[in-house]
Amino acid sequence: MTDQNSKNKPKSKSRRSFLIKGGIGTLGLMALGTYVFRNPMRRKMYEMTETLVVPYSGTGTQANLWIEFTKDNTVVLHSPKVEMGQGTFTGLAQILADELDVNINQITVKAAETATGIVDGMSTGGSLSIAQLWQPLREMAATMREFVKSEGAKKMGVDVSSITTANGILTSGTQTLEYAGALEGVTEFNLPSTPELRPLKEYKSVGKPIKRIDLRPKIVGDPIFGMDAEMPNMLHAAVIRPEHIGSKLKHADISEAEKMPGVVRILEYDDWIGVIANSFAEALAAKNKIKTDWDIPKVWSEETLRDYLRVGQGDKMITQKSGAPLDPDGDGVVSMEFSSPIGAHAQLEPNGAVAHVTDGKATVILSTQVIGATQKQVAEALGFDMENVNIVGTYLGGGFGRRLNTSHAVKAAIMSREIGQPVKYFFTRKEEFQNDTFRPPTHHFMRGKMNDNGQLSALEHHYASGDVAINALIMPSVMTSVLGTDVGAMRGGNIMYANLERRRAVQWHKTLPFATSFWRSLGLLANTFAIESFIDEMALNAGRNPVDFRLSMLGTDEHQSRIRKVIEVAAEKAGYKEGASGNRAMGFAASIDAGAPCAQVVEVSVEGDTIKVEKVICAFDCGLAVNPDQVRAQCEGSIIMGISAVLHEKMTIKEGRLYPINYGAYDMALMKNSPRVIDIHLIQGVDHPLPVGEPPLGPIGAAIGNAVRRITGKRLTDLPMKLD
Amino acid sequence: MKVSFNINGEQKTVEVSDGNSPLLWAIRDGVGLKGTKFGCGKAACGACTIHVDGNAVRSCSFPVRMAEGKEITTIEGLSNDGVLHPVQQAWMDEVVPQCGYCQPGFMMATAAMLDKIPNPTDEDIDNNIINVCRCGTYYRMRKAIHRAAELNTKKNNSESTQ
Numbered sequence: 001m002t003d004q005n006s007k008n009k010p011k012s013k014s015r016r017s018f019l020i021k022g023g024i025g026t027l028g029l030m031a032l033g034t035y036v037f038r039n040p041m042r043r044k045m046y047e048m049t050e051t052l053v054v055p056y057s058g059t060g061t062q063a064n065l066w067i068e069f070t071k072d073n074t075v076v077l078h079s080p081k082v083e084m085g086q087g088t089f090t091g092l093a094q095i096l097a098d099e100l101d102v103n104i105n106q107i108t109v110k111a112a113e114t115a116t117g118i119v120d121g122m123s124t125g126g127s128l129s130i131a132q133l134w135q136p137l138r139e140m141a142a143t144m145r146e147f148v149k150s151e152g153a154k155k156m157g158v159d160v161s162s163i164t165t166a167n168g169i170l171t172s173g174t175q176t177l178e179y180a181g182a183l184e185g186v187t188e189f190n191l192p193s194t195p196e197l198r199p200l201k202e203y204k205s206v207g208k209p210i211k212r213i214d215l216r217p218k219i220v221g222d223p224i225f226g227m228d229a230e231m232p233n234m235l236h237a238a239v240i241r242p243e244h245i246g247s248k249l250k251h252a253d254i255s256e257a258e259k260m261p262g263v264v265r266i267l268e269y270d271d272w273i274g275v276i277a278n279s280f281a282e283a284l285a286a287k288n289k290i291k292t293d294w295d296i297p298k299v300w301s302e303e304t305l306r307d308y309l310r311v312g313q314g315d316k317m318i319t320q321k322s323g324a325p326l327d328p329d330g331d332g333v334v335s336m337e338f339s340s341p342i343g344a345h346a347q348l349e350p351n352g353a354v355a356h357v358t359d360g361k362a363t364v365i366l367s368t369q370v371i372g373a374t375q376k377q378v379a380e381a382l383g384f385d386m387e388n389v390n391i392v393g394t395y396l397g398g399g400f401g402r403r404l405n406t407s408h409a410v411k412a413a414i415m416s417r418e419i420g421q422p423v424k425y426f427f428t429r430k431e432e433f434q435n436d437t438f439r440p441p442t443h444h445f446m447r448g449k450m451n452d453n454g455q456l457s458a459l460e461h462h463y464a465s466g467d468v469a470i471n472a473l474i475m476p477s478v479m480t481s482v483l484g485t486d487v488g489a490m491r492g493g494n495i496m497y498a499n500l501e502r503r504r505a506v507q508w509h510k511t512l513p514f515a516t517s518f519w520r521s522l523g524l525l526a527n528t529f530a531i532e533s534f535i536d537e538m539a540l541n542a543g544r545n546p547v548d549f550r551l552s553m554l555g556t557d558e559h560q561s562r563i564r565k566v567i568e569v570a571a572e573k574a575g576y577k578e579g580a581s582g583n584r585a586m587g588f589a590a591s592i593d594a595g596a597p598c599a600q601v602v603e604v605s606v607e608g609d610t611i612k613v614e615k616v617i618c619a620f621d622c623g624l625a626v627n628p629d630q631v632r633a634q635c636e637g638s639i640i641m642g643i644s645a646v647l648h649e650k651m652t653i654k655e656g657r658l659y660p661i662n663y664g665a666y667d668m669a670l671m672k673n674s675p676r677v678i679d680i681h682l683i684q685g686v687d688h689p690l691p692v693g694e695p696p697l698g699p700i701g702a703a704i705g706n707a708v709r710r711i712t713g714k715r716l717t718d719l720p721m722k723l724d
Numbered sequence: 725m726k727v728s729f730n731i732n733g734e735q736k737t738v739e740v741s742d743g744n745s746p747l748l749w750a751i752r753d754g755v756g757l758k759g760t761k762f763g764c765g766k767a768a769c770g771a772c773t774i775h776v777d778g779n780a781v782r783s784c785s786f787p788v789r790m791a792e793g794k795e796i797t798t799i800e801g802l803s804n805d806g807v808l809h810p811v812q813q814a815w816m817d818e819v820v821p822q823c824g825y826c827q828p829g830f831m832m833a834t835a836a837m838l839d840k841i842p843n844p845t846d847e848d849i850d851n852n853i854i855n856v857c858r859c860g861t862y863y864r865m866r867k868a869i870h871r872a873a874e875l876n877t878k879k880n881n882s883e884s885t886q
Contacts, residue, residue: 085823085859211819218824219812221759221799225825228758236753261741279753281745347858348763348771348825397761397825398858429764629819633864637822640860663768663856672850674862 066118066137067096067144073168073180075102078112080120081129082369083214084399085637086693087630088129090212092137094626095130098203099141102168102179109213111371111393114386119371119393123404123474125518127594127691130626134689139194146195152182200687209629214395224395226367227426229354235264237415237425238283239408240273241435244296244656245514249273253291260286267418274415276423284428299656300513311445311462314510317485320494323502326447326458334541336446336534340526340719342651342658343439343519344432344666349397352426355412357382362389362413367396368406373473381410382417400641401518405437405473430661438651438658439519440466440489440512442526446534451501454542456553458502461531465489466512468522485509488517492524492698495531496563496592498555514658521638521697524593525645529719532589532702537715545578546588546706547571562621562685563592566599569681570619574601580710583607584614587707591698594691597621600639600699602675604707609724611708613643615677616700623690625682632680635696639678642700644669646719667720729791731755732801743789747781748772750788751798759799759828763856770855773829773836774798780836799828802835810879811835814872815865822859830855834869842880843873 068076077096083089089109097104112119145165152170153160155177162172170177200206217224242249252273254266262282267274273290277283326333353366355378362382368374371393379389396403408427416423427435443464451457468488469475486509495503519525539549550567554560567590570576576586583606590599603615616639625631648667651658660666705716712723727750728737738754751760751774760783763771767785774783775797802809808816811834821827830853837844837852844852849869857865 085821087822211816212821214824215816215819215821218821218827219808219815219831220803221757221828223758225758225761227762279741279749281749282741285742285745345858346856348761348769348823348856350762396823398823400858426762429766429768633819633822633861636863637860640862641858644860662766663764664766665768668856668858669860669862670856671853671862671866674860674866676846676866678863 066140067100069180069183071180073178074106074108075100075168077107077109078117079109080112080118081124081133082111082371082393082396082399083109084124084367084369084396084403086127086129086634087212087627088124089214090210090630091130091626092133093213094205094208094210095134095137096141097205099138099198100145101165101198104205104210104213106168107213113390113392114371114375115390123373124369124399125401125404127693127695130689131623131691134626138197142195142197148179148182151186152177152179155182206626207624207628209627212630225349225397226354226365226394227349227352227397229365229394229424231354231356231365231422234354234422234424235276235278235419236280236283237274237276237412237423238280238287238428239275239411239425239431240287240290240292241431242271242294243434244294245300245653245658246298247294247296247656249292250295251293256291257286257289260289262286265419266290267415272411274411274425276415276419283425296656298513300653301655302653305441305512305653309441309464309466309510309512310443311464311508314464314508315485317507317509318504319485319490319507320503320505322500322504323458325504326449326460326502328447330449333447333449334538336537336715336717338444338446338526338530338533338717340442340529341649342441342516343645343649344436344651345398345400345402345519346432346663346666346668347398347400347402350427350429350432351403351406351408352424353406353409353412354422354424355409355416356422357413357417358420360384360388362416363392364389364409364413365392365394366406366409367394367403368409369396369399369401369403370406370474374406374409377407378409378413382413400520401522402437404518407473429663433651433661433666434658437515437517439525440468440516442489442523444526444530446530448534448538450538450542454544456500456535456538456549459495459497459500459535460504460506461493461495461527462506462508463489463493463523463527463530464508464510465523466510466516468516468518470509471511472517488522491522492527492531492591492593497550497553498557498560499553520641521593521694524591524694524698525642525701526719528589528591528698529646529701529705532591532699533705533715533717536587536589536702536706536709540709547576550588550590563590563597565683565685566590566597566619566621569683570599570601570617573619573679573681574617576601583711585707585710587703587705587710589699589702589706591695593695593698596623596690596692596695597685598695598698600696600703602700602703602707604704604711606708606711606723609722611647611704611721611723612673613647613675613704615679616675617679617681618696619681619683620692620696621683621685621690622692623686623688624684626689628682631682631692634692635680636678638694638696639700640669640674642697643673643675643704646701646704646721648673648720650720725789727788727792729794729796731757731796732798738788740788744787746784747786747788747791748783750791751783751796757798757800761825761828763826763829768856769826769829770833771826771829773832773855775832775836778836778839780833797832799832802831809835810875811838811868811872813875814868817871818864818868820861820864820868822861826855826857827861830857830865834872838873838876842876844869
């Protein structure tokens with residue numbers, strides 16, 4: 001697999017060169033990465049429609065830096081991906097340690113800054129960080145290791161073939177030399193071709209459940225987040241934004257606000273107002289004194305939205321087609337309707353930014369999944385060249401897709417430019433809830449038909465969604481039109497069971513009057529809920545065991561066999577039993593996302609109207625688990641976030657505004673709603689890492705609904721599932 | 725107005741224009757301790773949980789003037805001379821944090837709970853730990869809370885026998 005990957009890599013090995021990075025106390029090395037696809041967006045578009053891992057596409061044509069050696073023989077990895085809780089920094093450090101042959105304790109990982117490092121050309125998202133960087137990072141590290149050896153050989157006066165490496169030290173006979181020593185005085189050089197990678201069996205860190213490298217700072221409360229950033233002489237700002245969907249600012253009276261204590265300046269623009277003060281409390285107090293008048297062209301309601309977004313309306317695209325379509329009114333055709341609501345990201349750290357614009361240069365510090373795109377936006381808004389805008393990415397207090405559009409960096413930069421001082425501003429929680437880039441609501445029709453042998457012979461999924469990838473900052477509209485459909489809404493929308501005579505998936509798309517975009521797992525959550533609930537209902541109708549029923553719908557190729565495996569393992573580990581026992585029952589569901597199949601068995605109890613998930617057994621084929629403990633953590637997190645989404649969460653539209661506007665009212669799973677047992681079984685179906693942060697969100701909704709169906713006899717078809 | 729309090733063993737005075745403004749900002753921007761987090765501003769998420777005279781308090785909704793003369797502990801003061809508090813140690817052992825943003829609030833809430841309920845049952849945990857974590861670390865957190873209770877008991881036993 002490794003060799004095949006190497007052959008297919010569209011990179012120019014011979015043209016790669018390294019330069020010393022200037023800077024105090026560092027011996028820097030710079031890798032001119034060439035992991036650039038001619039048309040990465042297009043390739044991504046098509047590959048996202050399959051279940052393959054999208055290749056990494058960093059901004060590798062710039063002279064940038066990945067791996068930096070310090071004089072005290074430690075290594076800094078300037079990561080093109082950010083850390084938002086998914087454990088990527090730890091996995092990258094493990095990979096780097098093994099291939100560079102240093103101890104993991106010698107490695108620090110930082111998010112690369114645009115001014116000095118390579119940032120991902122697209123985003124940190126799609127659960128792709130480890131899967132994408134697995135090959136290029138190992139090649140970078142191996143190249144670096146061989147280069148250090150060749151420089152060390154010169155200094156030690158030995159042949160390079162006599163040198164062995166371990167823990168960042170070169171050894172030849174009785175001589176030893178630290179990597180840092182080998183690089184002392186090196187100023188510029190060309191690297192050799194990518195050497196052979198070390199055999200996986202020699203890796204000491206990859207595959208081990210080592211503790212997260214960012215554990216301690218997160219436990220002692222170090223100021224590592226965007227919200228914690230400060231600059232000297234920094235002022236604080238609060239911003240007024242529209243509360244009503246589609247509304248425009250008509251008029252504002254700032255006269256009272258201007259007199260409030262601590263206020264430095266109030267800036268009025270067409271669609272927002274910035275209140276700059278000495279402290280955040282003062283900025284907020286002054287903001288609350290501003291009287292605003294809004295133009296609201298249309299007052300949206302829950303009903304008008306539901307009528308607007310339905311299967312059969314908007315742009316149509318057949319995303320899967322095999323055999324003739326079912327006649328909805330035909331003999332033996334079963335139909336069911338499903339829906340999911342608007343979902344909020346509700347990440348704990350509010351969006352915000354600290355910006356300083358001075359002397360034609362801008363620096364913006366923030367939590368973002370799109371460092372590159374944010375740089376471009378700020379540069380365009382200020383009329384600066386890209387190289388004069390430095391975006392400094394911090395640790396993120398949650399991402400989940402919300403930070404794939406952090407255009408608020410622009411507002412911070414504009415306010416700083418006007419005031420001539422650094423400005424920090426962030427969203428209040430109400431602004432977060434009303435100005436989210438929401439998970440779009442969805443509407444689904446499932447249709448199916450059994451044959452005379454008690455087998456499902458035809459299955460169709462018709463689904464309507466608002467924007468996910470379409471109109472997203474990182475997806476230029478020209479690209480979404482290439483396929484004519486929303487590749488994000490499509491995730492999990494196609495039917496994964498191959499052994500059906502006819503299968504079909506049809507997407508209907510509309511852009512909604514408020515922003516909707518990526519929410520962890522994209523379409524997968526709602527699509528799998530519809531498909532796997534319906535399949536369960538068909539199995540019950542046929543009197544079939546739902547596990548056997550699914551297995552009989554699978555084909556025999558490698559892809560299908562990997563799905564089969566997770567289904568079998570989950571059922572076996574859970575000891576899946578059909579039917580309810582008192583107020584408890586098991587529910588089963590499975591899905592595949594980004595090439596990573598997952599099956600879950602849940603044990604659910606029902607007391608009155610309360611649905612409680614007692615236990616979750618999860619079988620997940622994540623490929624090679626670079627850090628099995630963190631893969632488990634992602635499964636646990638996906639399961640709990642999934643429970644929250646399918647049993648609790650719902651945004652609604654009241655009189656043109658999105659509600660609720662805070663936690664609590666936006667009902668989310670808390671400690672008491674989390675299963676006491678989560679049992680994860682990892683399966684390695686391929687020899688490389690697969691995306692892990694989202695696929696386990698697929699089955700949870702249907703698995704719960706399927707259990708509730710067995711306890712109560714009710715088929716719950718609308719998210720969030722409620723019995724009252 | 726000026727407000728003085730003891731925070732993590734140090735006496736501090738902050739200047740605020742409104743005594744009813746939240747203690748949270750006096751801690752974060754006045755004293756400069758960033759471990760206490762802003763999440764919601766309405767005492768709904770618990771990210772800003774601190775101890776005031778030993779009680780868990782959501783500092784985003786606690787008027788700064790009421791902190792006058794009080795003993796305040798934040799996440800930075802939970803450990804003692806670099807030795808982690810049993811709750812922090814348990815959080816390390818169970819590898820609880822993902823993004824980590826909400827975790828100081830959870831650890832402060834847990835430490836306050838363990839002072840009152842040294843060996844909490846699962847129900848005690850459900851009823852007392854009501855902060856919000858979006859990454860879904862509750863499963864590991866529950867394990868860590870039980871572990872912290874054990875570590876606490878051991879620590880107290882060894883201290884009482886000395």
